[in-house]
Amino acid sequence: DIQMTQSPSTLSASVGDKVTITCRASQTISNYLAWYQQKPGKAPKLLIYKASSLESGVPSRFSGSGSGTEFTLTISSLQSDDFGTYYCQQYFTYLLTFGGGTKVDIK
């Protein structure tokens, strides 16, 4: 199975900061990578698909980049509503796998 490793596992940032989360795949996954945001007690929400495509309705401060084995999710200017846990997921193979998550706190 393809392993997905996220870093950092937690981060604390201030409103207005630029935030970057990294996701690494154990083997190449082309650009078959999605990013999700999950708030406490809620279902995950799709933010980015195909590594860099913004899901409809998602604010443009979110962006994704990368291909192969290394990917990033960037929040250009952190807002108070952006707290939560962010997960990457590969779908290069039909045996889907998620990263361990990155918890984002607002200072």
Place this chain on the structure above:
Amino acid sequence: EVQLVESGGGLVKPGESLRLSCAASGFTFRTYAMNWVRQAPGKGLEWVSSINFSSSDIYYADSVRGRFTISRDNAKNSLYLQMNSLRAEDTAIYYCARLSGNWESDHWGQGTLVTVSS
């Protein structure tokens, strides 16, 4: 509006069975692949199983293969997960989610809690 509503969760003992259901509405269910994803208390997301639109292609995580069975009824707009030989480590919130054409999960239900405990 796309809606996915899970049901069937509850408290069961180790070794027992449970069947989860997911009622879909707001989209043409028979044309979409679907999957189940779970989340143990305080832990991350774990993909469980996927099924394509026609049920001809089915996939399972190693942790549930041989114990869980995914199925769908397109006439009833419903997705199911039959869970047998349940273990304590199967305790989790189980989400059903729609798979887009690229196989990312673009819509999720609210989840149903399964607790396996003696």
